[in-house]
Each structure stands twice: as structure tokens, then as C-alpha cells.
Amino acid sequence: MARFLIKKEKTIGQVPGEPVFIGEQKVSSTSIQMIDYDKHTLTDMKIEDIREAIKHKDTSTVTWININGLHDTELIKKIGEGFNLHALVLEDIVNTGQRPRLEDYDNCLYLVLRMMFYENKTGKVQSEQLTILVGETFLLTFQEKPGDVFNPVRDRIKNQKGRIRKVGSDYLAYAILDTIIDNYLVIIERIGDKIEDIEDLILENPDETILTKINSYKREINYLSKTIRPAKEFILQLCKLESEIIKEPTRTFFRDLLDLSSQAVDAIDTYRDMLSDYLSMYNSQVNNKLNEIMKVLTIFSAIFIPITFIAGVYGTNFDFIPELHFKYGYFVMWGAMIVLVLFMIRFFHHKKWF
Known part of the structure; x- marks a missing residue:
């Protein structure tokens, strides 16, 4: 003063x-x-x-x-x-x-x-x-x-x-x-x-x-x-x-x-x-820019949630999991995760979220 x-x-x-x-x-x-x-x-x-x-x-x-x-x-x-x-x-x-x-x-x-x-x-x-x-x-x-x-x-x-x-x-x-x-x-x-x-x-x-x-x-x-x-x-x-x-x-x-x-x-x-x-x-403008960043991070998080879930299921310590002994189980898991990721990307793009 x-x-x-x-x-x-x-x-x-x-x-x-x-x-x-x-x-x-x-x-x-x-x-x-x-x-x-x-x-x-x-x-x-x-x-x-x-x-x-x-x-x-x-x-x-x-x-x-x-x-x-x-x-x-x-x-x-x-x-x-x-x-x-x-x-x-x-x-x-x-x-x-x-x-x-x-x-x-x-x-x-x-x-x-x-x-x-x-x-x-x-x-x-x-x-x-x-x-x-x-x-x-x-x-x-x-x-x-x-x-x-x-x-x-x-x-x-x-x-x-x-x-x-x-x-x-x-x-x-x-x-x-x-x-x-x-x-x-x-x-x-x-x-x-x-x-x-x-x-x-x-x-x-x-x-x-x-x-x-x-x-x-x-x-x-x-x-x-x-x-x-x-x-x-x-x-x-x-x-x-x-x-x-x-x-x-x-x-x-x-x-x-x-x-x-x-x-x-x-x-x-x-x-x-x-x-x-x-x-x-x-x-x-700053808030919009921050929202864009948060949206991208949220999309990445959403994509990795199901992948993390699948990896978590097959990473449990149960003695008997049927798919573990399937000859092509590893490749099937990767294929399922890739298909899931592509589907989600396509879905987000269709909704114009990015």
C-alpha cells in the first residue's frame, strides 16, 4: 500500500x-x-x-x-x-x-x-x-x-x-x-x-x-x-x-x-x-489444450484397460489354466489383444473423439 x-x-x-x-x-x-x-x-x-x-x-x-x-x-x-x-x-x-x-x-x-x-x-x-x-x-x-x-x-x-x-x-x-x-x-x-x-x-x-x-x-x-x-x-x-x-x-x-x-x-x-x-x-485456450491432452491420455488408458485385464488374467498363479497348454495360446492372446485395440481405435475415430 x-x-x-x-x-x-x-x-x-x-x-x-x-x-x-x-x-x-x-x-x-x-x-x-x-x-x-x-x-x-x-x-x-x-x-x-x-x-x-x-x-x-x-x-x-x-x-x-x-x-x-x-x-x-x-x-x-x-x-x-x-x-x-x-x-x-x-x-x-x-x-x-x-x-x-x-x-x-x-x-x-x-x-x-x-x-x-x-x-x-x-x-x-x-x-x-x-x-x-x-x-x-x-x-x-x-x-x-x-x-x-x-x-x-x-x-x-x-x-x-x-x-x-x-x-x-x-x-x-x-x-x-x-x-x-x-x-x-x-x-x-x-x-x-x-x-x-x-x-x-x-x-x-x-x-x-x-x-x-x-x-x-x-x-x-x-x-x-x-x-x-x-x-x-x-x-x-x-x-x-x-x-x-x-x-x-x-x-x-x-x-x-x-x-x-x-x-x-x-x-x-x-x-x-x-x-x-x-x-x-x-x-x-490453455484449458482447451489441457483438455486435448487429457483426452489423448484417457483414450490411451481406455485402450490399455482390456489389454491389462487379459494380461492380468493369464498372469494369475492358478495351477490349471486350460489355455496355458494350448499350442497356439500365446499367439491367440496377442491376436485377440491386437483385434481389440484396432476395434477400439476404430470406434473412437467413428465417434470423432480424436
Whole structure:
């Protein structure tokens, strides 16, 4: 049970709102990237001092600040002071065991979810916590380590694709969430392709490796469900949220995002049902195979029962058995047993028992 709970030993006795890093430190040092833009200008740079980014907080441009590494609590405090963030937000940012959710604060929206992508080399799903803070003119993203799925968003900003340079931080939040949900769907599709291949394997040769695959995919699907289902819930909250930060034109895009997340949840449910069906099919195939083996053994046993009986009769220790002194008795016994065996084989074949 402990592996499903967030470890809270470090926070026992701490003042509420005091940021204490909880989780695995995945980088040695924190890095910060800032993209500041409007319709006509663009600044894309790595910064060493967070104060450089804070200066853009109250400008008319949209400022996207991406922080890689959550262990530096002093930096998190400086960000909190510079952007007037609630103390509980800072505490949650550095806790990597958060459940996906949305909270509305006075000057920003707090969103936390899992960012996942499919690693082609290993064939495994990589996952990390992502915190998004959306203000009127700024957006902050906090990642556990460098590497994310946001390159398409950065490309749209740099090359002025679509409307992203013409609108505010709420649309940038939509673009980021859209990329995350798209990657959810890609992951589900990749795992789904593997799941669909199991049916042919079960019909061809239902060995124990198939059972291992079914159980492995069930674990992956359950993990995806625990990640994506709560994300769908807070996207639904976003659609209904009455906040000045989310402009009415952007709500239409969030409703489309809700539809995508619903597709992801439906696909997960479908593949979970398929795995349950495949498990039943596997057990049925194994039982059928076992029944076939038992049938063959039973037929052999049935054939040898009369032969054993004949051999047993003539193997008794009576002094006088008439056939023992018959010149051709031995051959007659063999002939009778062979005829009996052939008759039984013919009878079983006629009944289509083998």
C-alpha cells in the first residue's frame, strides 16, 4: 500500500506553505528558459538570474518561463515573491507526488498533471510531473528535468504559425495542454497496437509469455488511466471556470481539448476491456489444450484397460489354466489383444473423439 502514497516524512512539523522538495532529484542544477513575445517581437533566451524574467511580468507581452529542476527551493521562493504566488502553490510545486488537478488563485491558475512521451529506443513510456501557472500576461512551467513535448509549441511561436502570437497566455496554456493530450493519444495508440497483436498470439500458441504480456499491458493501461482520467476532470473544470484569465474565445479550444481527453479515456477503457477478454481467451485456450491432452491420455488408458485385464488374467498363479497348454495360446492372446485395440481405435475415430 505504501507505494501508492506520497511520502510525507520531510514535511512533518513544517510550516504550511514552506516549500520542501519531495521526490527524486533528476538534475544537478536548475536551468531556466524564457520566451517573451507578442505579435511583432520575440525574445528566446536562457537566463541565469530569475530577476531578468520577473521584469517582464507586467509588460504587455506574453512571457513563458520554463524551469527545469524542482529541488532548488530558494529559487522557487524567489519566483513566488516575484510573481506574487500563494505559499501553498510553492509547496505543491516542489512535491512531485501531486495528483492532476486545477486550482484558481487570485492572480493565476494552478494546473498540475503528468507529462508523458513514448521513448522509441526502449519502447517504454517516460513520465514526469508538470506544473503550469497561468497569469494574465505570463505562464510558468515547472519540470523535473530537461526534455519535454513542447517543441511544436515553441516552433509555432518562433515561426508565427497560427494565432499563438496574436493572443494571450490563456491560449499558450491551451497549446501546451493540447500537446500533452496529443502525446497521451500517441502513447495509447502505440500500446494499443501491441495489445491488438495479442489475439493472434493467443490463437497460435498460448504460452506463458503471452500471460506476462497481458499483465504488463494491464499495468501500463491502469497507470495511464490514473494519469489521464484526472486530467480530463480538470480540463472540464477549465471549460466551466469563471476566470478573467481564460478569455471567451479560448474556451472553445478548451472544449475541443475536453473532447480529445474524452477520446483518450474511452480508448483506455476499450483496451482494458480487450485485455480482460484476452485473459479469458488465454485461459480458455490453455484449458482447451489441457483438455486435448487429457483426452489423448484417457483414450490411451481406455485402450490399455482390456489389454491389462487379459494380461492380468493369464498372469494369475492358478495351477490349471486350460489355455496355458494350448499350442497356439500365446499367439491367440496377442491376436485377440491386437483385434481389440484396432476395434477400439476404430470406434473412437467413428465417434470423432480424436
